[in-house]
Amino acid sequence: AAGRTVHPDDTVIEVNDISIGTGTFTVIAGPCSVETREQITMVARSIKTSGAVILRGGAFKPRTSPYAFQGLGKEGIDFLESAKAAVNIPIISEVMNQTQLPLFENVDIIQIGARNMQNFDLLKEVGKLKKPILLKRGLCNTIEEFLMSAEYIMASGNENVILCERGIRTFETATRNTLDLGAVALLKEKTHLPVLVDPSHAVGIRSLVPPLAKAALAVGADGIMVEVHNDPAKALCDGAQSLDLDQFADLMDEIKKRVVLE
Ligand code: PEP
Numbered sequence: 001a002a003g004r005t006v007h008p009d010d011t012v013i014e015v016n017d018i019s020i021g022t023g024t025f026t027v028i029a030g031p032c033s034v035e036t037r038e039q040i041t042m043v044a045r046s047i048k049t050s051g052a053v054i055l056r057g058g059a060f061k062p063r064t065s066p067y068a069f070q071g072l073g074k075e076g077i078d079f080l081e082s083a084k085a086a087v088n089i090p091i092i093s094e095v096m097n098q099t100q101l102p103l104f105e106n107v108d109i110i111q112i113g114a115r116n117m118q119n120f121d122l123l124k125e126v127g128k129l130k131k132p133i134l135l136k137r138g139l140c141n142t143i144e145e146f147l148m149s150a151e152y153i154m155a156s157g158n159e160n161v162i163l164c165e166r167g168i169r170t171f172e173t174a175t176r177n178t179l180d181l182g183a184v185a186l187l188k189e190k191t192h193l194p195v196l197v198d199p200s201h202a203v204g205i206r207s208l209v210p211p212l213a214k215a216a217l218a219v220g221a222d223g224i225m226v227e228v229h230n231d232p233a234k235a236l237c238d239g240a241q242s243l244d245l246d247q248f249a250d251l252m253d254e255i256k257k258r259v260v261l262e
C-alpha cells in the first residue's frame with residue numbers, strides 16, 4: 001500500500017544503476033515528442049552530458065486536438081530505443097492504452113499521463129508488470145484520488161510506482177496549470193513513494209521552468225521531469241515550454257550547486 005502508516009520507509013525505485021527516492025535528486029529530460037532518430041539521439045547525448053540520468057520522449061501523445069501531431073507511435077519507441085542504445089541512458093515514455101504495452105518491453109519506465117490517471121483498467125494492466133510506473137496527477141484530481149490510483153497499480157502487484165505532480169487546473173489562466181507544491185510536501189508526508197515534479201507542463205512557459213524546477217528541489221521532491229528540445233521553435237509539441245539544450249545545461253549547473261545528483 002502507498003501509505004506511510006503501513007510502510008514507513010521511503011521506497012527506492014531502481015532503474016538500471018539509478019536509484020530514485022534515496023534523498024538524491026533525479027533529473028529526467030527530453031522532448032515532449034520523439035520526432036526523428038537524429039533528434040532524440042542528439043538530445044539524449046546533450047542532456048546526459050548536462051547531468052540528466054533518464055531520457056523522456058513521447059511516442060503516443062494525448063493531444064487536445066485530433067488534428068495536432070499525435071506522435072510517431074511504434075516508430076517513436078524504436079527511435080527512443082536507438083537513442084538509449086547509442087547514448088547508454090534509460091528511457092521513459094507514455095502508454096495511452098493497454099494494447100500498446102507489448103511495444104514497451106525495452107522502455108525502462110512506463111508513464112501514465114495525467115489524462116489517464118483514473119483509467120482504472122490501464123492501471124490494473126501496468127500493475128501486472130514489474131517495471132517502474134511513473135503516474136502523473138490528473139488535471140483535476142485530488143491528492144486522495146492520486147494516491148488511490150497509485151494504490152490500483154500496487155494492489156495489482158506492482159509496487160514500483162513513482163508519483164509526478166504536473167500542475168492542476170485552477171481559476172488562474174496566466175500559466176498553463178498551477179504547480180501544487182503543497183501537494184508535493186503533503187505527498188512526501190503521506191506516502192513512501194518517490195515524488196517527482198514536472199515544471200514544464202505545470203507552467204507552460206519556458207522562462208518559468210527553471211524557477212519551478214528549483215522550487216521542486218526546495219520543497220523536497222525526489223527529482224524533476226523537464227521538457228528539453230534541440231530547437232524549441234520548431235518542436236512538433238510543447239515548444240513554448242521546452243528548454244533548449246543550453247538552457248537545460250544552465251539549469252543543471254544551478255541544480256548541481258544545490259544537491260547531489262542521482
Ligand atoms: C507528457 O509528459 O508528455 C504529458 C502529456 O504530460 P501530462 O500527462 O502531465 O499532461
Ligand code: MN
Pocket residue numbers: 032201227237238
Ligand atoms: Mn508535453
